[in-house]
Amino acid sequence: MKEYFENKVAVITGAASGIGLGMTEHLLKRGAMAVFMGDINQENLTRESERLNLLFPGKVFTVLADVTKLEQVGELITKAEAFDGHLDFVFNNAGVGLTLPTEKITFEMWKTAIDINLMGVIYGTYTAIPIMREQGFGHIINTASIAGRIPIPYQAVYAATKSAVISMTESLQYELKADGLQFSILCPGNVITSIFQGLAAPPADAITVDEAMDYAFQEIEHKSLVIIFPQSMRDIDVLYRENLPEFEKVVYSLAAERRENYRTKGTYY
Numbered sequence: 001m002k003e004y005f006e007n008k009v010a011v012i013t014g015a016a017s018g019i020g021l022g023m024t025e026h027l028l029k030r031g032a033m034a035v036f037m038g039d040i041n042q043e044n045l046t047r048e049s050e051r052l053n054l055l056f057p058g059k060v061f062t063v064l065a066d067v068t069k070l071e072q073v074g075e076l077i078t079k080a081e082a083f084d085g086h087l088d089f090v091f092n093n094a095g096v097g098l099t100l101p102t103e104k105i106t107f108e109m110w111k112t113a114i115d116i117n118l119m120g121v122i123y124g125t126y127t128a129i130p131i132m133r134e135q136g137f138g139h140i141i142n143t144a145s146i147a148g149r150i151p152i153p154y155q156a157v158y159a160a161t162k163s164a165v166i167s168m169t170e171s172l173q174y175e176l177k178a179d180g181l182q183f184s185i186l187c188p189g190n191v192i193t194s195i196f197q198g199l200a201a202p203p204a205d206a207i208t209v210d211e212a213m214d215y216a217f218q219e220i221e222h223k224s225l226v227i228i229f230p231q232s233m234r235d236i237d238v239l240y241r242e243n244l245p246e247f248e249k250v251v252y253s254l255a256a257e258r259r260e261n262y263r264t265k266g267t268y269y
């Protein structure tokens, strides 16, 4: 089903590294007409877009866009739509991780996480919707996290932003299907990106961006609403919904492990 992405115009936020960069590469490999990469990191945007433009000339565009600023997200999406008069995909992907004990969380941290992880996705989604309704098609893919599906100790702030992304996007799917719109939610577990920079090694169950995107793009083509990866996260998600006592054993043991890691190594992983 390569044609699902062929000759399509896409927008990606947080496209200059990690999962967003993987999305860019996978769209180009699958024949996209143009990918508009948005990010706040100009250096990475320039380096990666120049590299990709050699492989896919005339198909990669960059916009310095901070997802906490509605007008900058608007500019990114408007430019993409103006390119060929249609907007096929919007990947609201920019986000920041936060794993901290409650006593270290400030209200300022809450606000920053909500502004980037939730308001950023809201700005992208609600800017794209009227354009897509008008044209009668479009697929919006919002990056959440497994932490939005199941409770994870030391990630209350992050989880709150990601579960809001999940429930908003699910609601929109059922409201706007009749207008020709499609929604998907990515719920990654551990994927090796700069999120794990500074650790001696990424978590043992972490997969590469390429492995993650192979699975995610196959599911996006199938128009799956909730896309969870890797397999171990699909298993734990089912455990949470179908066998809470067993799930709780796993999650209390994770809490103990994180407490001990933090005490001995200063990090949770």
Ligand SMILES: NC(=O)c1ccc[n+]([C@@H]2O[C@H](COP(=O)([O-])OP(=O)(O)OC[C@H]3O[C@@H](n4cnc5c(N)ncnc54)[C@H](O)[C@@H]3O)[C@@H](O)[C@H]2O)c1
Pocket (backbone or CB within 6 Å): 013, 014, 015, 016, 017, 018, 019, 020, 038, 039, 040, 041, 044, 065, 066, 067, 068, 093, 094, 095, 096, 097, 116, 143, 144, 145, 146, 187, 188, 189, 190, 191, 192, 193, 194, 195
């Ligand atoms: N890597 C994982 O294990 C993992 C797990 C679950 C969810 N996620 C989610 O995946 C998404 C991508 O994360 P990643 O792991 O690729 O991290 P990453 O740090 O490699 O990439 C995030 C990108 O977003 C950009 N960004 C940060 N703030 C921004 C802002 N205000 N406006 C625009 N761009 C901004 C960064 O410059 C960076 O290029 C995030 O939403 C993250 O929460 C990642």
